[in-house]
Amino acid sequence: MTIRFFAYYRDPEYTGRKEMTMAAPHTVRDLGDALCSQFGSPFAEEFFNSGRTAPGDRIIIMINGRRVEFLDGLDTLLRESDVVQLFPVVAGG
Amino acid sequence: MKQLLIKPEKCIGCRTCELMCSFGHYNQFNPKMANVKVFEYEQAAVAIPVMCLQCEEPSCMKVCPVHAISRDASGAVTINYGKCIGCKMCLNACPLGNISYHPAAGRVFKCDFCGGEPKCARHCPTGAITFTDTDATDERRQAVGDRYRDLIGEEAAK
Amino acid sequence: MNNGYIGRILRINLKNGTIRKEPLNDANASQYVGARGLGTKYFCDECDPACDPLGPGNNLVIMTGPLTGTAAPSSGRYNAVAKSPLTGTIGAANSGGHFGPELKFAGYDGIIFEDISEKPVYLYINDDEVELRDASHLWGRDVFDTTEALYEECGSNFRVACISAAGENGVLFAGIMNDKHRAAGRGGMGAVMGSKKLKAIAVKGTGSVKVARPEAFFNEIVEARDSLRAHPVTGAGLSAYGTMILVNIVNGVGGLPVNNGSEGSLFPNADEISGETLTARHLIRNKGCFGCPIGCGRLTEIKAGAFKSKGEGPEYEAGWSFGADCGIDDLGAVCNANFLCNQYGIDPITMGATVACAMELYKIGAITEEDVGFPLHFGDAAAMVRATEMTCKGEGFGKIMGLGSYRMAEKYGHPELSMSVKKQEMPAYDGRAIQGIGLEYATSNRGGCHVRGYMISPEVLGIPQAMDPLTTENKPAMLKVFQDLTALCDASGICLFTTFGIGLKEIAGMYREAVGSDESDEEILLKGERIWNLEKRFNIAAGVEKDTLPPRLLRETLPSGPAKGRVNELYTMLAEYYAARGWTKDGIPTDNKLEELGIK
Structure with missing residues (x-):
């Protein structure tokens, strides 16, 4: 499975990565746990909301171009062929 | 003792400081009535806010014929408008041009630290102007130290 | 005056050379706020909707808002209003920088330019001293050169808005440029200025902007500014990466049109043209417009190679x-x-989209190397830059591209390949992958445009809450609110980008304390709706075509990405939108609606 990071998530203090691959965890929640433990703070404060019921306020999690809010949220199942994109909330125009 | 420190590398040239200053002193928005002015250097690609540096030996204070200028508790060199006669000698005496006059204000004016909490620093969106203890310059000094560390550290690692 | 406004405007008749200072119409200001709204009201009261956009009957109105020049966040805005030569709709283009506030400091809320000058002129404003001056020596010169010349002539502390030869020669998407780099960009306001032989406005002022309730106003602006600084978008992302930060996320949802939209909307090399890459490789420093805590502007440099600039x-x-x-x-x-x-002062959205359209015309053989002067393949960077330069300078095929993609494509028999609405090019979001933005393009009062109700906020960015880009539910009602709020924001004199971090409550709050009103948030939002309906009424009177999208968005399905197989479901949304607006099913404001809004 491919994971892509954008904007300041690429900065060294967050992940220092543009892209990485890993064996697909079972769900998005499992993916979050894996990434949070790998990268620690401050990235670990981004992924989940306080009750771990949804993504955090400052992150956009997309699986194959779809926000997880429009899939099964953190329970969305992952497959090896998935591309996960992680954006901090951004705007422009 | 605190002072206004500028970090031009952070200044985006938005002039919020000018607006906040004029509003803080006159309840109106007018960059020409501000004690701070931002200079934009297009070719060099920098913007630099300039305001009174509160000299240790202020020419304005020395030249004032009615002793209207003094240093207050916050360290700012301020004008006592009860005494000021509007002769503008201070404006001419300041070697740095940091005293101004505007007809709508009807008086000379300069940075007074807003009585101890300068609004330019409080509202600067990028931290290009800060009101900090004078020992905050250690932060810059440390940047020099950091460069030596990087250089010598690299050498030592070889 | 002590209510955000100066209370005075300039009226310049370019034919007679007369300059009049007249009081601001307070009643209209209270109804239409300022800038885009009040400028449009002045325009509509004085100009025939059927007028020739490049003729003497089309006034050019420059107008600021009550928050312009205050310390409200991002308060550097003014609007240029005229009938658009590109679309035939009401044209209202908005710009930041420092020019708008300086006009107010000089003592004017706005300027109305009437008729056409015999010879090139520029308007000189130094507080009360206002003159039309000869601009023969500036005619034909580009924006940077003209601005520098006026700094020299008037003083380096003047603020300059001007056009280049593109505006003079009627490039239909020439904008008005102020402070060199800021643009009232869309819809050809620069071409209108050029048609009047008005080269520039140079202004300097020493006066003040005062508000009705200073203490309460100050509390409102501090709260708004602090919210913007604390917000992850306006306080961090937008400042750090600029607006180009959107490239990857819009591509992420499969909504970044590729090759004039002919290849869908998933660009494999998007990261190469992203905000991340721009910041890493080319950023010199951030720049903020007047009073702006966001600072999305950036000074950039290409240090070497064929495109050194x-x-x-x-x-x-x-x-x-x-x-x-x-x-x-x-x-x-x-x-x-x-x-x-x-x-050269032209709109880069229409410019790039017109080159893209020409590339597709070239691909299908509708135009040839003979027409263009060189091969014009998709992906050819040097050819793209050359085509742009030719349009800027009005050379060869550039003269045709200077008419915009619709007129160009129509000339070669393929108007359907123009990705435009009402002849103005749609910007950088595919309405097939993002449904609401398609509705926004179709209903925008100035043709294809994204800043007339930015549905990307909820549909892609999740602001203020996430909406699924692939569905149509609730989009019409949401769009109506966005359009009205945007009109209010534009009219107030602050930048639309503030609305990523603040909303109606804060904008209405600042407006109230500035002008000294006790109207509710809802009553203030109603002014936005009033502006929208006034614009729409003008467009209908001007005979503008009905609300629709290019056939590509309605019929050609996306080949790949998350929205694969989809088209824009415009006609599912349009009836509901008209109903939400209280208009007829054909999209015409009813007499009842106009009366309810007090539009006369």
């Missing part, structure tokens, strides 16, 4: 139009083309 931008829309839309992933070329647009 330096300037401001590019913004996201230009990054896309010269990038993905032309199949180009060379950020140097994108920047270079964008800098040319600034130097």
